[in-house]
Amino acid sequence: MSAEEAKKSVKDRIRFSAFTTAEIVMMAMLAAANGVLTLYISPVNQLLNGLGGPIATSTITGLYMLYGMLACYLIRKPGTAVITFGIGAVVQSFMGSAYGIPSAFAAAACYMVVAEAVFAVFRYRKWGMAQMMLAGGALVPIWFYFAARMFGYMKWGGDILALALVVRIASGIVLSGILSKLVGDALVKSGLLRRFAAAKSTLEG
Template identity: 75%
Template sequence: MKEAGKKKGFSWSAFTTLDIVLMAMLAAANAVLTVYISPVNQALNGIGGPIATSTITGLYMVYGLLACYIIRKPGTAVITFGIGAVVQAFMGTAYGIASCFVAAGCYMVVAETIFAAFRYRKWNLPIMLLVGGAMVPIWFFFAARMFGYMKWGTDILLIALAVRILSGIVLCGLLSKLLGDALSRSGLLRRFAVHRGAEG
C-alpha cells in the first residue's frame, strides 16, 4: 500500500503533533480575525452593498489554504477548516453557527479535490491562485440562499460573485503563498514540508 502511494506521487503521511498545533493555531487566529472583520464587513455593506462586502471574502479562507501550503498533506484542509468552524461556533459569529460549518465544508471539499488532482505535489503560484478562487462559488451558492442574496437580482449576484472570486484569488491564494514563503524564509517552518519541498 505504501509503495502504491509513492507511485501515485504522494504519501498519506500521518500528521505530526506540530502539524496539528499549527492547524489549530491558524484556525484560532482566523476566529479572532473574523471578530474584527465583521464590523469592517458591515461598514462596507453600508458603503457599497453586497459588491463592496465581497472584496474581503478571501480573508475568511486564507487560514485553511495557508495550512495546506505549509503542511502539504492530504486532509489538511479538512482538519483546519473543520477546527476553524468549531472555534468560530464557540466564539460566536454574526453570520450564524450553521454558516460556519457549511462554509468550512465547501472550502475543504474544493481545496482537497484540487490538490488531490495534482497528487499534492503542485504548490506553485498558479495552483494557489486557482484554489483561492475556486473555493468561492460553492459557498456563494449556499450563502445566497441562507442570507437572502437572491433579492439582489441576477446582475448584482453575478458581479458580487466575480468580485468574490477575485478576492479569493488575491486575498486567499496569493496571500497564502506570500505568507507561507515569507515564514519559510524566516526559518520558522524548518520542520514543515513548505521548507523542505520545491514548489512543483
C-alpha cells in the same frame, strides 16, 4: 495492469502521511487566529455593506479562507484542509459568529471539499503561485451558491449576483491564494518552520 498494481499506483501518486504534532498545532493555531480575525472582519464587513452594498463586502471574502489555504501550503498533506477548516468552524462557534453557527460549518464544509479536490488534482506536489491562485478562486463559487440561499442574496437580482460572484472569486484569488503563498514563503524564509513540507521543498529546490 492488475488490480493490485493499479491500487499501488494510486497510493504512489498521493501518499497519506500521518500528521506530526507540530502540524496539528499549526492547524489549530491558524484556526484560532482566524476566529479572532473573524471578530474584527465582521464590523468591517458591515461598514463596507453600508458604503457599497454586496459588491463592497465581496472584496474581503478571501480573508475568510486564508487560514485554511495557508495551512495547506505549509503542510502539503491530504486532509489538511478538512482538519483546519473543521477546527476553524468549531472555534468560530465557540467565539460567536455574526453569521450563525450553521453557516460556519457549511462554509467550512464547502471550503475543505474544494481545497482537497484542487490539491489532489496536482497530487499535493505542485504549490506554485498558479496552483494557489486557482485554489483560492475555486473555493468561492460553491459556498456562494449556498450562502445566497441562506442569507437571501437572491433578492439582489441576477446582475448583482453575477458581479458579486466575480468580485468574490477575485478576492479569493488575491486574499486567499496569492496572500497565503506570500505569507507562507515569508514564514519559510524566517527559518521558523523547518519541520514543515514547505520549508523542506524550498531546501530541496
